[in-house]
Amino acid sequence: MAESPKQHIDRVRRTKFSIGGADNPLTEDLHQAVKNLSAELYAKDVHFLMELIQNAEDNEYVEGVNPSLEFVITSEDITATGAPATLLIFNNEKGFSEKNIESICSVGRFTKKGNRKRGYIGEKGIGFKSVFLITSQPYIFSNGYQIRFNEAPCSHCSLGYIVPEWVEKHPSLVDIQRIYGSASVLPTTTIILPLKSDKVKPVKEQLSNVHPEVLLFLSKIKRLSIREHCQRS
Numbered sequence: 001m002a003e004s005p006k007q008h009i010d011r012v013r014r015t016k017f018s019i020g021g022a023d024n025p026l027t028e029d030l031h032q033a034v035k036n037l038s039a040e041l042y043a044k045d046v047h048f049l050m051e052l053i054q055n056a057e058d059n060e061y062v063e064g065v066n067p068s069l070e071f072v073i074t075s076e077d078i079t080a081t082g083a084p085a086t087l088l089i090f091n092n093e094k095g096f097s098e099k100n101i102e103s104i105c106s107v108g109r110f111t112k113k114g115n116r117k118r119g120y121i122g123e124k125g126i127g128f129k130s131v132f133l134i135t136s137q138p139y140i141f142s143n144g145y146q147i148r149f150n151e152a153p154c155s156h157c158s159l160g161y162i163v164p165e166w167v168e169k170h171p172s173l174v175d176i177q178r179i180y181g182s183a184s185v186l187p188t189t190t191i192i193l194p195l196k197s198d199k200v201k202p203v204k205e206q207l208s209n210v211h212p213e214v215l216l217f218l219s220k221i222k223r224l225s226i227r228e229h230c231q232r233s
């Protein structure tokens, strides 16, 4: 029988990060290396929004769908991490494959063809890591996968940023659907970024600075939307 998404994540944790096995003496070096990489992204002012838009542009879409990327910001703490605001990114792409998952649990192991022209950091396979500037725990829900990463070193293997953790609840798919709007079919991929307290204002400003003209520079994405989810009380 084929492996389930959860079994796949368990296997990555076990075989790649030796969780449940002997300690790997290299993990501390690796943790520092990834940390320095993220700091470099910061110094170069790599824009996490542009990285997410670029990833959506790189994604594959089933024929007939209108490739869309939707940003929704909410003050509801659906991840129960205490975040004052959470940014959700919905994308109706084909969704994360096993390969995509393994690549995002890595540094610099991109799965993309080398025909993209990148302005700043180039195709290093690290663009997604720029989200750690504004969140300490990014979540990915896609194709049955429900995982999160952590800026802080994992208690089992002393490594931050790239160790996937299975998410049982907080949020649940029901929470995500509610934020998206229960009348519409949930897109395949949702990225959830509970914002660091001091990043709420800058992120809101950055969102309001995304102008429709960016669509002119994108070839696949046809629709970009940004909205605020209002909590019903």
Ligand SMILES: Nc1ncnc2c1ncn2[C@@H]1O[C@H](COP(=O)(O)OP(=O)(O)OP(=O)(O)O)[C@@H](O)[C@H]1O
Pocket (backbone or CB within 6 Å): 051, 055, 056, 058, 059, 091, 093, 095, 096, 097, 099, 100, 101, 103, 104, 109, 110, 111, 112, 118, 121, 122, 123, 124, 125, 126, 127, 128, 129, 189
């Ligand atoms: N929205 C997504 N859907 C599916 N796979 C994704 C998505 N975002 C990232 N990935 C997978 O994660 C990998 C790492 O993404 P990341 O943005 O860090 O690097 P990259 O896009 O390969 O290169 P770059 O450094 O230019 O951004 C990708 O190569 C892809 O396999």
Ligand SMILES: [Mg+2]
Pocket (backbone or CB within 6 Å): 051, 054, 055, 126, 127, 128
């Ligand atoms: Mg990228």
